[in-house]
Amino acid sequence: MTAVTTDAADGYEAVFDAAVAADERIEPRDWMPDAYRATLIRQMAQHAHSEIIGMQPEANWITRAPSLRRKAILIAKVQDEAGHGLYLYSAAETLGVSRDELLDKLHSGRQRYSSIFNYPTLTWADVGAIGWLVDGAAITNQVPLCRCSYGPYARAMVRVCKEESFHQRQGYELLLALSRGTPAQHEMAQDAVNRWWWPSLMMFGPPDDESAHSAQSMAWKIKRHSNDELRQRFVDICVPQAEALGLALPDPDLRWNEQRGHHDFGAIDWSEFQAVLKGNGPCNEQRLAQRRQAHEEGAWVREAATAYAEKHRHQPAAPDHPEAAQDQRSHVDRPTELQEATA
Numbered sequence: 001m002t003a004v005t006t007d008a009a010d011g012y013e014a015v016f017d018a019a020v021a022a023d024e025r026i027e028p029r030d031w032m033p034d035a036y037r038a039t040l041i042r043q044m045a046q047h048a049h050s051e052i053i054g055m056q057p058e059a060n061w062i063t064r065a066p067s068l069r070r071k072a073i074l075i076a077k078v079q080d081e082a083g084h085g086l087y088l089y090s091a092a093e094t095l096g097v098s099r100d101e102l103l104d105k106l107h108s109g110r111q112r113y114s115s116i117f118n119y120p121t122l123t124w125a126d127v128g129a130i131g132w133l134v135d136g137a138a139i140t141n142q143v144p145l146c147r148c149s150y151g152p153y154a155r156a157m158v159r160v161c162k163e164e165s166f167h168q169r170q171g172y173e174l175l176l177a178l179s180r181g182t183p184a185q186h187e188m189a190q191d192a193v194n195r196w197w198w199p200s201l202m203m204f205g206p207p208d209d210e211s212a213h214s215a216q217s218m219a220w221k222i223k224r225h226s227n228d229e230l231r232q233r234f235v236d237i238c239v240p241q242a243e244a245l246g247l248a249l250p251d252p253d254l255r256w257n258e259q260r261g262h263h264d265f266g267a268i269d270w271s272e273f274q275a276v277l278k279g280n281g282p283c284n285e286q287r288l289a290q291r292r293q294a295h296e297e298g299a300w301v302r303e304a305a306t307a308y309a310e311k312h313r314h315q316p317a318a319p320d321h322p323e324a325a326q327d328q329r330s331h332v333d334r335p336t337e338l339q340e341a342t343a
Helices: 002-021 034-053 055-059 068-093 099-107 125-147 151-179 183-202 214-219 227-245 270-280 284-297 299-313 322-333 337-342
Strands: 255-257 262-264
Touching (some): 034 068, 034 099, 034 284, 055 284, 125 151, 125 227, 151 227, 183 227
16 A cells, blocks of 8 residues: 555656646646645745735835825835735635634744845835835746746736836835935935845845755746846846936945846845844834734624624525515625725
8 A cells, every 4th residue: 555655646746747847837736745835835925924014114104105196105005015915825825724824823923024024114215215126126036936836826926016016116216206306305215225225135035055945946946046046137127227216226346247247246244134034123023013913903803704704605595586686686785884894
C-alpha cells in the first residue's frame, strides 16, 4: 500500500511539475505539493495583511487633507486597499485556510506584513511619497505576479495592479504639485522622499543570497524575478521620474553605470530592515494595536451579517404565483437597516 501511495504521489508531482514548466495555471482542485501550498498561503497572507495594515498611515490624513478633491482621492485609495485585502484573503481561502485563521495569526504576530507600513506619515507630503514610491515599488513587485503559477492569486493581481497604478499616479501628481509650489512645500516634498526612499527599496525583501524563499518560489513560478532584479528595475524607473519631479533621491552613490546599463546605488541598511521585522520599527506596536481594536469593534457587524445570511438561507423558495413572486422580489430589493449598516 505504501509503495502504491508513493507511486501515485510521484505521478501527481510529475503532472504538477509539467504544468508549471509549461506555464499552465495551477487551480485549487489540482494536486499540489504541501510546500507549494504553504508558500502560497504565507505569501498571500502577508500580502493581504499588508493591504489592510497599509490603510492606516494614509487614513490618518483623511481628515487633514488640504482640499475636498484631495480628501476624495485619499478616501477612494484607502477603500481600494481594503478591497485588495479582501481579494487576497479570498484567494488564500481557496487553499483551505480560513480568513479567521489568517487574521488571528496577524493579530498574534505569527504572520507578517510589509515592513514599510511601520513608518509614520509625518506630513501631507508623505501621502504623495507613499503613492509614488511605496505603491510604485508594489507595482514593480506585483505586475509579474499576474503571471503567477497559482490561478486565483494571478487573477486577483490583475485588478489589484490596475488600481495600484492609479495610486502611484496620484502620489506622483501630489508630489509634483508640492515640488512646484512654495519653497516650503518643495522642502516638505523633498523631506518625505528622503524618509521613504530607503524603506521603499527594502520592500523587495533581503538580497537574493539571504532570501530564504526566493529561489524555490521562482522555481515554482510563483515569483518571476528575484528580489535584487526587481529592486534594480525600481531604481531605474525612479531616477528619471525624480528628475521630472525636481526632487533628489537621497543616495550620494546613485549614478548611471554605462557598462551594466543600470543605475548603481548605495548599500541598504539591512539592520534597520531586520529590526523593523522583529517589531522594533517606529510604529509596529501602534499598527497592530489599532488593527486588533478595529477587529474587535467590528465583531457585531460580522455577527449580524452571519445571522442575516443564516436567516435567508432557511427561507422558503419564492411561490410560483406571478403576483406573489413580484411581492417577494420587491421585498428583497428594499434595503433593510442591516443592509444599509453593512453596505
